[in-house]
Amino acid sequence: MANVTIWNEYRHERNNPDVAKVYPAGMHAVLAEALQSAGHNVRTATLDQPEHGLTEEVLAQTDVLLWWGHAAHHEVQDQIAERVCQRVLQGMGLVVLHSGHFSKPFKKLMGTSCNLKWRCVAEKERLWVVEPSHPIAEGVPEHFELPHEEMYGERFDIPQPDTLVFLSWFPGGEVFRSGCTFTRGLGKIFYFAPGHEEFPTYRHPVIQKVIANAVKWAAPSGGPAPTFGNFQPLEPLP
Amino acid sequence: MANVTIWNEYRHERNNPDVAKVYPAGMHAVLAEALQSAGHNVRTATLDQPEHGLTEEVLAQTDVLLWWGHAAHHEVQDQIAERVCQRVLQGMGLVVLHSGHFSKPFKKLMGTSCNLKWRCVAEKERLWVVEPSHPIAEGVPEHFELPHEEMYGERFDIPQPDTLVFLSWFPGGEVFRSGCTFTRGLGKIFYFAPGHEEFPTYRHPVIQKVIANAVKWAAPSGGPAPTFGNFQPLEPLP
Amino acid sequence: MANVTIWNEYRHERNNPDVAKVYPAGMHAVLAEALQSAGHNVRTATLDQPEHGLTEEVLAQTDVLLWWGHAAHHEVQDQIAERVCQRVLQGMGLVVLHSGHFSKPFKKLMGTSCNLKWRCVAEKERLWVVEPSHPIAEGVPEHFELPHEEMYGERFDIPQPDTLVFLSWFPGGEVFRSGCTFTRGLGKIFYFAPGHEEFPTYRHPVIQKVIANAVKWAAPSGGPAPTFGNFQPLEPLP
Amino acid sequence: MANVTIWNEYRHERNNPDVAKVYPAGMHAVLAEALQSAGHNVRTATLDQPEHGLTEEVLAQTDVLLWWGHAAHHEVQDQIAERVCQRVLQGMGLVVLHSGHFSKPFKKLMGTSCNLKWRCVAEKERLWVVEPSHPIAEGVPEHFELPHEEMYGERFDIPQPDTLVFLSWFPGGEVFRSGCTFTRGLGKIFYFAPGHEEFPTYRHPVIQKVIANAVKWAAPSGGPAPTFGNFQPLEPLP
Numbered sequence: 032m033a034n035v036t037i038w039n040e041y042r043h044e045r046n047n048p049d050v051a052k053v054y055p056a057g058m059h060a061v062l063a064e065a066l067q068s069a070g071h072n073v074r075t076a077t078l079d080q081p082e083h084g085l086t087e088e089v090l091a092q093t094d095v096l097l098w099w100g101h102a103a104h105h106e107v108q109d110q111i112a113e114r115v116c117q118r119v120l121q122g123m124g125l126v127v128l129h130s131g132h133f134s135k136p137f138k139k140l141m142g143t144s145c146n147l148k149w150r151c152v153a154e155k156e157r158l159w160v161v162e163p164s165h166p167i168a169e170g171v172p173e174h175f176e177l178p179h180e181e182m183y184g185e186r187f188d189i190p191q192p193d194t195l196v197f198l199s200w201f202p203g204g205e206v207f208r209s210g211c212t213f214t215r216g217l218g219k220i221f222y223f224a225p226g227h228e229e230f231p232t233y234r235h236p237v238i239q240k241v242i243a244n245a246v247k248w249a250a251p252s253g254g255p256a257p258t259f260g261n262f263q264p265l266e267p268l269p
Numbered sequence: 270m271a272n273v274t275i276w277n278e279y280r281h282e283r284n285n286p287d288v289a290k291v292y293p294a295g296m297h298a299v300l301a302e303a304l305q306s307a308g309h310n311v312r313t314a315t316l317d318q319p320e321h322g323l324t325e326e327v328l329a330q331t332d333v334l335l336w337w338g339h340a341a342h343h344e345v346q347d348q349i350a351e352r353v354c355q356r357v358l359q360g361m362g363l364v365v366l367h368s369g370h371f372s373k374p375f376k377k378l379m380g381t382s383c384n385l386k387w388r389c390v391a392e393k394e395r396l397w398v399v400e401p402s403h404p405i406a407e408g409v410p411e412h413f414e415l416p417h418e419e420m421y422g423e424r425f426d427i428p429q430p431d432t433l434v435f436l437s438w439f440p441g442g443e444v445f446r447s448g449c450t451f452t453r454g455l456g457k458i459f460y461f462a463p464g465h466e467e468f469p470t471y472r473h474p475v476i477q478k479v480i481a482n483a484v485k486w487a488a489p490s491g492g493p494a495p496t497f498g499n500f501q502p503l504e505p506l507p
Numbered sequence: 508m509a510n511v512t513i514w515n516e517y518r519h520e521r522n523n524p525d526v527a528k529v530y531p532a533g534m535h536a537v538l539a540e541a542l543q544s545a546g547h548n549v550r551t552a553t554l555d556q557p558e559h560g561l562t563e564e565v566l567a568q569t570d571v572l573l574w575w576g577h578a579a580h581h582e583v584q585d586q587i588a589e590r591v592c593q594r595v596l597q598g599m600g601l602v603v604l605h606s607g608h609f610s611k612p613f614k615k616l617m618g619t620s621c622n623l624k625w626r627c628v629a630e631k632e633r634l635w636v637v638e639p640s641h642p643i644a645e646g647v648p649e650h651f652e653l654p655h656e657e658m659y660g661e662r663f664d665i666p667q668p669d670t671l672v673f674l675s676w677f678p679g680g681e682v683f684r685s686g687c688t689f690t691r692g693l694g695k696i697f698y699f700a701p702g703h704e705e706f707p708t709y710r711h712p713v714i715q716k717v718i719a720n721a722v723k724w725a726a727p728s729g730g731p732a733p734t735f736g737n738f739q740p741l742e743p744l745p
Numbered sequence: 746m747a748n749v750t751i752w753n754e755y756r757h758e759r760n761n762p763d764v765a766k767v768y769p770a771g772m773h774a775v776l777a778e779a780l781q782s783a784g785h786n787v788r789t790a791t792l793d794q795p796e797h798g799l800t801e802e803v804l805a806q807t808d809v810l811l812w813w814g815h816a817a818h819h820e821v822q823d824q825i826a827e828r829v830c831q832r833v834l835q836g837m838g839l840v841v842l843h844s845g846h847f848s849k850p851f852k853k854l855m856g857t858s859c860n861l862k863w864r865c866v867a868e869k870e871r872l873w874v875v876e877p878s879h880p881i882a883e884g885v886p887e888h889f890e891l892p893h894e895e896m897y898g899e900r901f902d903i904p905q906p907d908t909l910v911f912l913s914w915f916p917g918g919e920v921f922r923s924g925c926t927f928t929r930g931l932g933k934i935f936y937f938a939p940g941h942e943e944f945p946t947y948r949h950p951v952i953q954k955v956i957a958n959a960v961k962w963a964a965p966s967g968g969p970a971p972t973f974g975n976f977q978p979l980e981p982l983p
Binding site for chain 2: 122157160162163164165166168169170171172173174193194202214216217218219252253254255256257258265266
Binding site: 116120139140141142143144146147148149150152154155182184185186188190191193202203204205213214215216257258259260261262263264265266268269 | 830834853854855856857858860861862863864866868869896898899900902904905907916917918919927928929930971972973974975976977978979980982983
């Protein structure tokens with residue numbers, strides 16, 4: 032069981048009636064319920080809370096942070112984004128969802144533009160498990176479909192992932208590395224592409240399973256915190 | 270808790286009094302005790318048993334196989350080595366210890382010579398954790414020392430590991446990628462270098478911790494078994 | 508300029524009139540012409556030649572070997588397959604084409620089943636460059652199409668590639684890691700999926716460009732041949 | 746032949762007589778001569794020049810940038826550091842030397858602290874080639890020694906490298922991943938650890954060979970510049 036904080040921009044759900052119909056209490060509420068059912072200890076945080084709900088204290092108590100943002104990436108204060116990155120480097124897991132590819136923390140941790148192709152016409156997305164040995168693929172079928180999603184297509188400008196877990200297929204002719212793991216400092220990161228706000232993607236049982244698996248995988252695993260700086264020799268020097 | 274089978278060549282302990290002093294009941298007995306203490310369900314198997322103790326039935330019931338061999342790699346029947354490899358591809362974890370780098374199963378799974386430099390003069394080995402986020406590094410200090418080990422040195426002729434967890438330092442001037450993970454098929458593999466038969470390496474608490482961690486990590490994680498072969502289209506073809 | 512040997516099973520072209528129309532002198536002849544135009548020094552070898560055309564002498568003079576096989580993988584002598592693998596480990600590049608995924612040398616070098624999904628109904632294949640910085644992507648458009656190809660689909664049972672250069676999309680709903688690099692020993696390996704014998708894939712200018720790039724990339728780069736075995740200390744031992 | 750810009754902080758050589766004795770005209774002058782001898786077209790740039798010598802125009806004409814900085818990382822303007830990163834993402838190669846591990850561009854591109862252990866007592870450093878197939882190892886011996894270097898030791902807080910080319914051994918008991926490749930965007934990056942300013946490391950012929958190889962490897966290879974953003978379907982949507 033991990034201590035999870037679900038961060039959601041939480042604007043579309045309040046401003047767009049179509050989104051509100053799908054997620055009346057916000058995407059974070061649906062995700063919170065799913066992760067609680069999976070046995071995790073969950074809290075939520077949103078952009079418009081003081082410090083975006085991500086105080087030093089909250090982050091210190093968070094094993095894994097989920098991040099969904101889209102229209103207001105630029106409203107996230109630099110200092111808070113940096114705080115999130117520092118906590119990841121210290122070992123907090125990070126699960127970046129959908130349009131979070133363009134969030135400040137993800138871009139800073141990747142060091143690249145994280146740009147991609149997109150198209151939002153409610154087309155089908157099919158996800159394929161390409162690395163079935165990975166814990167994030169536990170209990171996931173070899174392929175599964177979302178009837179309506181936003182297309183995200185390659186080239187996805189990320190560093191080569193540690194493990195490519197999922198690939199996506201779109202009817203318009205594109206492919207996408209839709210489930211990718213990374214390690215930065217002591218922190219484990221999973222990027223997962225599905226989750227456009229107008230579709231009930233986070234209500235899909237397989238999507239919920241993947242995210243619950245990712246939380247379990249990304250939780251700190253208790254390795255040694257490195258020491259840095261000037262270091263005395265362990266052996267007598269000649 | 271995983272079902273573990275510890276495979277040991279078990280010749281040195283019976284033929285060499287110096288080794289017998291260190292491991293009177295065989296290295297597998299010491300490893301078995303350590304892994305039982307860590308909560309695993311353990312059995313052992315040795316070269317001179319029928320089918321080397323690795324019947325289809327035993328392997329079918331094994332989540333993770335440990336492998337220690339040295340002088341008698343060539344006595345392992347090709348058919349049994351192949352059986353082990355097939356089980357790994359189906360999802361059984363494999364922890365290859367020390368001179369097991371030259372075992373038939375490891376070489377077949379790697380596809381390379383798995384050759385290296387070596388020197389056996391009871392020198393010190395220091396292991397450094399280079400990827401502290403990996404579950405195999407849980408509870409392991411940043412560096413630790415074995416007072417007497419066999420030197421294994423680079424170039425180690427293996428494919429690039431998925432994750433390099435440990436690096437070793439030797440006073441004679443060599444370095445070695447001493448803790449490496451690989452994935453083959455559905456199976457997770459960890460190669461761990463320490464463990465010369467004349468030294469009580471497998472009685473060392475940190476070594477035992479690393480191996481217990483590796484067993485936990487390498488156990489099958491429940492991803493989908495892929496289907497192969499002729500495949501009907503999922504979408505209507507134009 | 509590299510010394511290239513193109514190995515072709517060369518049976519379909521002689522036994523199947525439909526294939527003969529596409530490649531009257533064999534696929535190797537078309538590939539040879541393309542690679543000669545790219546400045547390489549090319550010879551060919553086929554299954555039905557003595558030693559399959561792959562004598563020790565031929566391999567010793569080969570910088571990069573191309574391999575196309577399909578229906579007669581089992582007719583390749585184990586000894587010759589092993590000879591090819593040994594030369595790769597010593598530094599010869601290997602470019603494995605299409606159904607060569609099931610060839611003895613590729614399977615031995617990968618250590619996995621190399622199995623996949625397939626369907627041969629002349630559907631479209633679209634290839635996407637996912638790692639445009641790789642030398643194999645030089646001069647290749649971001650995506651390109653083959654009007655008629657055999658579908659190869661995930662899960663492709665290979666070890667994680669060093670670099671994933673191309674991903675393929677198929678109209679039936681599948682995706683495939685269609686351009687993958689590996690290193691084994693001193694040898695560089697590129698697997699490239701397109702090339703069913705009934706379609707003029709190897710006459711396609713972009714396909715020829717990719718293969719020429721792969722040859723250039725896979726040629727030995729002059730690193731140190733490692734020494735193995737018992738090794739004297741480089742520093743005085745305490 | 747690549748267009749190379751060697752960037753040097755160039756303060757130690759002017760402020761510290763001991764360093765001035767080793768590099769009277771600056772480290773960049775020694776590196777420039779070595780790379781010119783290797784056939785490259787070389788210019789230099791230093792911190793105290795306007796825009797640190799790294800105008801948009803200079804960077805646009807640079808295939809590969811070398812970076813040596815130490816005491817004045819913080820004096821590099823954020824805007825110029827960002828400019829360098831953007832050029833790397835667009836395809837410029839970057840060779841980061843020694844204490845450049847803490848430079849703004851490297852840290853931004855890695856997304857991690859890039860911290861490490863260090864000790865400066867003029868001890869020996871021995872470098873081992875662990876991936877001899879890599880072009881950067883061309884013509885380099887399996888191991889070689891620098892009589893006097895600064896110790897850099899693990900844990901080195903970097904993302905997992907694409908390829909680990911060199912490992913270093915130090916008599917005080919440490920190891921270090923001293924030659925690492927990365928890809929970010931279209932740019933290839935090589936980090937190479939040796940090069941403390943008080944020692945004539947950059948006059949060492951093997952070090953010069955490695956850096957010349959790295960420049961050749963890191964030069965843009967002509968792959969497709971990706972397109973990003975809203976994308977029309979390539980296939981008719983159902």
